[in-house]
Amino acid sequence: MTQSMIINGKEHDIDVDGDMPLLWFLRDKLELTGTKFGCGSGLCGACTVHVNGQAMRSCITTVSSLTDKKITTIEGLSQHGDHPLQQAWLNNNVPQCGYCQAGQIMNAASLLAVNTAPTDQEVQTAMQGNICRCGTYQRIKKAISEAAGILSKEA
Amino acid sequence: MTISKVSRRVFLKGASIATGGLVIAVNFPANALAQKGIVEHTSVNLNAFIHLEENGDTVIYCGRCEMGQGISTALPSAVADEMEADWQRVTVKQGDADEKFGPQATGGSASIRVMYQPMREAGATAKAMLIAAAAKVWKTSPDNCFAQAHFIINKTNQQKLGYGELASIAANMPIPEIPTLKKKSDFNYIGKKLPRHDQGEVVVGKRIYGVDTKLPGLKYAAIIHCPVLGGSLKSLDKSEAIKMKGVSDIVEIPRFDIPFGSIGGVAVVADNSWTAQQAVKKLKIEWNLGENAIYNTKEYKQQLVANVEKPATLATERGDIDNAFKTAKYKMSATYTGGHLSHAPMEPNASVVWVQKDSCEVWASTQSPADIQKVLGQYLKRKPTDIIVHVAMAGGAFGRKFKCDYVHEAAVISEKTGVPIQLIWTREEDMRTGYYHSINAQHIEASVDDNGNVTGWLHRAAFPSITSLFNPSLKRATKQNLQDVTNHLFGIENFRAESGDAKAHTRIGWYRAVYAIFYGFAFGTFADELANKAGKDSFSFVNQLFDNNKNEEQQEQVQRAKKVLAVVAKKSAWHKRSKLPKGQAVGLAVHYSFQSYVAMAVHVEVNGDDIKVLNVDCAIDCGQLLNLDGATAQMEGAVVMGMSLALSTEVTFRDGAVINSNFHDYPVMRITDMPNVSVHITDSDESPTGLGEPGVAPFAPALSNAVFAASGKRYRDLPFKPLMV
Numbered sequence: 001m002t003q004s005m006i007i008n009g010k011e012h013d014i015d016v017d018g019d020m021p022l023l024w025f026l027r028d029k030l031e032l033t034g035t036k037f038g039c040g041s042g043l044c045g046a047c048t049v050h051v052n053g054q055a056m057r058s059c060i061t062t063v064s065s066l067t068d069k070k071i072t073t074i075e076g077l078s079q080h081g082d083h084p085l086q087q088a089w090l091n092n093n094v095p096q097c098g099y100c101q102a103g104q105i106m107n108a109a110s111l112l113a114v115n116t117a118p119t120d121q122e123v124q125t126a127m128q129g130n131i132c133r134c135g136t137y138q139r140i141k142k143a144i145s146e147a148a149g150i151l152s153k154e155a
Numbered sequence: 156m157t158i159s160k161v162s163r164r165v166f167l168k169g170a171s172i173a174t175g176g177l178v179i180a181v182n183f184p185a186n187a188l189a190q191k192g193i194v195e196h197t198s199v200n201l202n203a204f205i206h207l208e209e210n211g212d213t214v215i216y217c218g219r220c221e222m223g224q225g226i227s228t229a230l231p232s233a234v235a236d237e238m239e240a241d242w243q244r245v246t247v248k249q250g251d252a253d254e255k256f257g258p259q260a261t262g263g264s265a266s267i268r269v270m271y272q273p274m275r276e277a278g279a280t281a282k283a284m285l286i287a288a289a290a291k292v293w294k295t296s297p298d299n300c301f302a303q304a305h306f307i308i309n310k311t312n313q314q315k316l317g318y319g320e321l322a323s324i325a326a327n328m329p330i331p332e333i334p335t336l337k338k339k340s341d342f343n344y345i346g347k348k349l350p351r352h353d354q355g356e357v358v359v360g361k362r363i364y365g366v367d368t369k370l371p372g373l374k375y376a377a378i379i380h381c382p383v384l385g386g387s388l389k390s391l392d393k394s395e396a397i398k399m400k401g402v403s404d405i406v407e408i409p410r411f412d413i414p415f416g417s418i419g420g421v422a423v424v425a426d427n428s429w430t431a432q433q434a435v436k437k438l439k440i441e442w443n444l445g446e447n448a449i450y451n452t453k454e455y456k457q458q459l460v461a462n463v464e465k466p467a468t469l470a471t472e473r474g475d476i477d478n479a480f481k482t483a484k485y486k487m488s489a490t491y492t493g494g495h496l497s498h499a500p501m502e503p504n505a506s507v508v509w510v511q512k513d514s515c516e517v518w519a520s521t522q523s524p525a526d527i528q529k530v531l532g533q534y535l536k537r538k539p540t541d542i543i544v545h546v547a548m549a550g551g552a553f554g555r556k557f558k559c560d561y562v563h564e565a566a567v568i569s570e571k572t573g574v575p576i577q578l579i580w581t582r583e584e585d586m587r588t589g590y591y592h593s594i595n596a597q598h599i600e601a602s603v604d605d606n607g608n609v610t611g612w613l614h615r616a617a618f619p620s621i622t623s624l625f626n627p628s629l630k631r632a633t634k635q636n637l638q639d640v641t642n643h644l645f646g647i648e649n650f651r652a653e654s655g656d657a658k659a660h661t662r663i664g665w666y667r668a669v670y671a672i673f674y675g676f677a678f679g680t681f682a683d684e685l686a687n688k689a690g691k692d693s694f695s696f697v698n699q700l701f702d703n704n705k706n707e708e709q710q711e712q713v714q715r716a717k718k719v720l721a722v723v724a725k726k727s728a729w730h731k732r733s734k735l736p737k738g739q740a741v742g743l744a745v746h747y748s749f750q751s752y753v754a755m756a757v758h759v760e761v762n763g764d765d766i767k768v769l770n771v772d773c774a775i776d777c778g779q780l781l782n783l784d785g786a787t788a789q790m791e792g793a794v795v796m797g798m799s800l801a802l803s804t805e806v807t808f809r810d811g812a813v814i815n816s817n818f819h820d821y822p823v824m825r826i827t828d829m830p831n832v833s834v835h836i837t838d839s840d841e842s843p844t845g846l847g848e849p850g851v852a853p854f855a856p857a858l859s860n861a862v863f864a865a866s867g868k869r870y871r872d873l874p875f876k877p878l879m880v
Contacts (some may be wrong), residue, residue, distance in 0.1 A: 017400070020429050028375060030426035033367035034360020038501050039582045040432070043818040046501055061667060071267050074360030081359040089358045093350050093784050097223025097791055098357035099501040099550025127826045131818060133551050134223045135795025136788070137829035155287070 003067040008076025008094045009033070018064030022056075024075060025063050033075040034102050038131070045130030048103035048110075049073045055110035057129075074102035077109060084150040085109055088143035096134035104130050108144050116152040117146070199326035201281040203255040204234055204274070211305055211319030212236075213245045218256025219266040220498075221249060222552035222849045223792075225785035226266045228352045230274045232344040233781060237278030237337055238285075239302035242344060245354045252524030252544035260523040260815075262511050262557050264749035266843030267781055277602035278545045280336035281325070288324035289316045313463075319455070339779070339840065348783040353548070365520025365547035366505035366579055373507065374403065376568050376578040377431035379438065380588040381410075383811035384661050385445040387419060392439035401426040402434045403753035406568045415530050415558045416676040418588060418662070422568050422599055428579055448811035450660035452594055460490055460595035460654030463615040470634045471641040474649030477600075479611030487688055490600075491677045493873035494805035496592035496666050497813075497821060502550025503585045504561035508568075509575035510535065512631050515542045515566065519548035522557040530559055540577060553796070554665035558590050586821060587813040591806055593618040596655070597677040607689045609700060614640050617655030618673070622661050632694055633654045635718050638673050644713050644747055645682070646704030661808065667796055667878025668851035671748035676873060679744035679856025683863070693860065694724050694743055712747060715776050719754040720745040722774035723833050732823030732864075738762055739769070744853040750775040751849040752837075754789075757857040758830075761865040764810025766875070768798060768830040768858065773850065775834065778841035790834045791845040797828075797854025799823045805877045821841075 005013045007030070026032045026049075035058055038046030040058040049058045050072040057123055077083050085105050088094075095101045104127070111118060111126040118126065123144050132140065170287045196207045206214035214229035231247045234240075256274060282302045289307035290297040299310050306315045318325075339346075356362040381387060391407045402425045408421035421438055425431040430791060441872045506519035508531075515535060517527055524546050528539035535542075549556050565578035595618035602611035620632040631654045634716045668671070686696035697720065701713045724730070724743060738760055745754035758770040772789045782784055803822045807814050815821045859870045 016427075017430075020427070020439075024427050024429035027367075029430070032360075033363070033368050036364075036502070037366065037428070037579065038503075038630070039817050040251070041582070041817055041819075044501065044582075074358075076357075083357065086358040090350070090354050093354065093788065095351065095354055095357040096788055097501065097549065097551045098353070098362055099223075101357050102360045105358060124827045129825075131501065131823055131824060131825060133499060133553070133796075134788075135792035135824070137795065137824075137826040138791055138832055139788075140826065141829065 002065070005063070005066045005069050005071055007071045008073060014063050016063060016069065017078055018062060020050065020063050022058040022061045022063055022066060026058065026149065028119055032073055032075055036099055036102060038100065042155065044100070046100045046103040048106040048130065050106060050110055053110065053113060055107045074106055077106065083109065084147040085143065086146040091146065092139045092143040094136050094139040094143050096136055100130060100132045104132065108147070112144070112148055112151055116148055118148060176197060185440065195696045199322045201284055201325060202277050202278040205238065205281045207318055207322040208250040209242055209319050213240050213318065214248050216248050216250040216256065218250040218259050218261065219270060220261035220524070220546055220549065222261070222522060222549035222556065224789060225351055225782060226261070228349060229267060229782045229785055231352070232349050233274040234278035236342055236344040237275045238281045239304065240278070241305040241861050242349065243606055244305055248484055249546050249548070251546060252528055258279045259526060260557070262522055262554060264751065264847045264849060265425060267843050268750060269844045271781065273407050275336050276334050279336050279592060280331055281332045283334050284328040285318055287328040288321040292316060292321070315744035327746055339654045346780045346783060350784065355666070359862040362548060363735050364502055365518065366502050368507040368518040368547060368552065368577065370507060370509065370575045372574055374424050374567065374572065374574045374576055375426065375431050376422045376424045376576050377428060377435045378408070378420045378422040378564060378578060378580060378584060379435050379440065379586060380418055382587060382813070383444040384418060386442045387445070388421065391421060395435040395437040395439070396423055399430065399434045399437065401430040402475065404572050405438070406571050408564050408567050411502060411534060411563060413530065413533060415526055415560055415563070416534070417560045420564070421565065422578065423539065423566060424572055424576065428577070432752070434583060444811055447660045450808050450811045452808045455660070456492055456494070456594055456596065459594065459617040459655065459657055460492060462617045462657065463596045463598035465594055466489060467615050467617070467653040467655040469633060470637040470652040470654050472651045476611045476613060476649040476651045478653045479602045479649035483610065486600060486602050486607050487685060488598065488600040489681055489684055489871060490675070491680060491871045492596045493594065493673045493676065494807070494877070495594045495661070496800055496804055497586050497589050497815070498553040498555035498666055499586065499821060499823060500549070500551025500553055500555055503582055504556070504580040505578065506562045506565050507575060507577045507605070508562060508565035510566055510570040516545070517542060517562060518545045518547055518558070519562050520547050520552065520556055521559060521562065522549070522552050523559065526557070527562050530563050533826070534563060534566060541802040542735045553667040554669070555589060558664055560714045583816045585680055585813050586806070586817065592666035592672065593620060593663050594674045597673060599677060599681045601681070601685060603685070603689065607683060607691060609647060611649040613651050613653070614677070615653040615655055616640060617657040619657045619659035619663050621665060623659035623663055630658055636670065639748065643674070643678055644704060644716050645678065645700040646702065646706070648703070655677045660811070668748065668848040671746060671848065671852040672800065672855070675744070675746035675748065675852030676855045676859070679746060679853060680859045680871065683742070683856070683860040684869070687863070694720070696730055697743070697745065715752045716745055716747050719752045719774040719776050719837065722837070723754045723756035723772045726772040726774070726833065726835055727758060727770070729756065738865055740861050740864035742857045742859065742864060744857035744860060746849070746852040748847045748849045750844040750850050751846055752851045753853050755853040755857040755860045757854065759858065759861040761862055764876070766802065766862055768828070770853070771830050771832045773832060774837065774848065775850070776837040776839055777846050778839050778843040780836060780839070781838065781843055786846050787834045788834060790850045793850025794832050794854055795824050795829070796851040797851045798828060801858050801879060802871060802876055803857035803874050805874050820878060
């Protein structure tokens, strides 16, 4: 029987080698290129997606481990690109090259989903696996705290 | 290239009807024609940079390459400003390789310096043509019309015509010889905080980078290179790799011995990148390593130090340094070193190339599309202009993507397989077989007179230079490589610069800020050491060094450098630094590079060997500012890159090969290390200069000075805390 997973609300058969990391299934098979390749070893966070709501490094997560799981990528984080984090990213002009930002946003979204009022220390601890070589960290911190402010008001 | 040459080249091309359309000689608006079905479509190119649709939607092309520095917002915004375009109606597109855009090679912090004026002229020219078109429609004088927010307005009767309505008429108006430019007080976008044009796409994952290019029939390649520069393939057993499901080809890529050609390797072609990467691991390869297998950076650096601590090859000299040394009250010397650096942009090298019998098309993250045309043209024996290069957004570059070896490799694979190829380097290949910032040593000796003035300065530098890429037999850095030492703004009457032997054993390449990294470090740190030895306040001491500069031609530069230094001293409360808690201190440094002035005050807390950067004040003078937010972002980023190279990043070679491989052993700064950065921008009417690089240089010396002030420990070697790999 064919195994499948749900990606951004849509069911997809896992019709590739089960050892293939989700990253390459997304990028090369489904041509969902918003999720980025940075290191291939779970060291930089550029490939971060959500698996059942939790941030995971898709470059080291095999597709065989994802049967019936719900995957969310940056393309599926919000319907209209208006997740509070996406808006805060725009308000603060966070991206420079922008390559790591999908991973940054997905990682931050996973944090805010369980903690709408993280301390600065909690933000840093949660985000330390995500590298930005352009050096946008100051704005990332500010944008997360801004989005957290909006989310905690909604909560 | 001078600005006027760029302008001429750009504007001689003139206007054209882009698609469809009659040549219209009418005295009423074009869109009315369209509505009546007389004209099907009338979008026009007013010049190489501006495309107007009949509904007024405007495309502005950016000819320079975007890699995160924000140039594709900055330059088009200057066009839009002069054109009186409404930014909301503007779409920015990246220009393909084409000389109509002027020089496209993007490096040396030169884009704004070189293209600011031509961009303004492109916008002003378009505005003049739109005004002429409206004047023609209204049968009035152009002087009776003005442009505002995508409309031309008739001063007499306040009638308005939209840019879209006027497009096709404007395209037939004469191109003004010298367009009139706006006054600074009238700027809408220049100098303002205009957001990046592409942010909306970034935050939803829709921005397309070089690595994201997809084509029908695309095949994916991965590559492994000879680990040592100059080596070659000895034997290859591909039996295991070729058996893998999804693998279609294995291609040997010989070394192509021209600048920016491949260093040689073996590539696997497969249905997807992951399979290709797995198959590369199954290749059994033996390499002839060649003569650079002797290269060990630990010993090499020691040799560089030895070479600068003894007389070396004279580069430049002025005054009588021997006499200055002889008559000195005291002399002081220090030696500074730095290691190789890997650019490590988040997007590894990537491109798609499709070589066909009569065409070659490239989609690449690149800083230099013309170099791709040159290298591929040479390899394929075709005219450079026959190589079509689509410039993709680069996910960081920092100098790495100026060099198109990875594109050349994709071309070789595509040529041999006959299909479009996407080659993505793994992080490991990127780190191990790249181009590297120069490993270096610098030795300074200075003489000080009875008044505490520096009277003589001997500066010896030894580093394999970028020139070695073009001249592999080069034995040491050239006089030209040392010109920023010779032209440093400190006023030293008796001066000598010497170049120590340093033959290259790997590929040396431009890395964000290039030589300013180590020149800034040596000058900025040694000045502080001299001040401390003299028992003087470092801020006053550095000002004295500037004041000693009596060279008439450098007076303006000296004043501008002093001014940014004064700004950070004030912002960081330098004069109240004695009130900081124990273990905390502020360090200052200022450096002029790429024609911009940057000073930093770094506030640290030191606890044993633990260095925590708390705050950084950064002051810049880049002449007329083009984009406030972009300039600020460049400085924030420069602090982070400065921190990485000051504290932790270094590429180490053993037996000719790089032993670092990924971010675990090349520890770049992370969010936990981020200090508060405040950027202070000098309001200036001087010609605008670039900011991609100048912010990197002052960080490391300011940090060294701060740590010394806090703890008494002096760091003279970059990085301060190398990871032992």
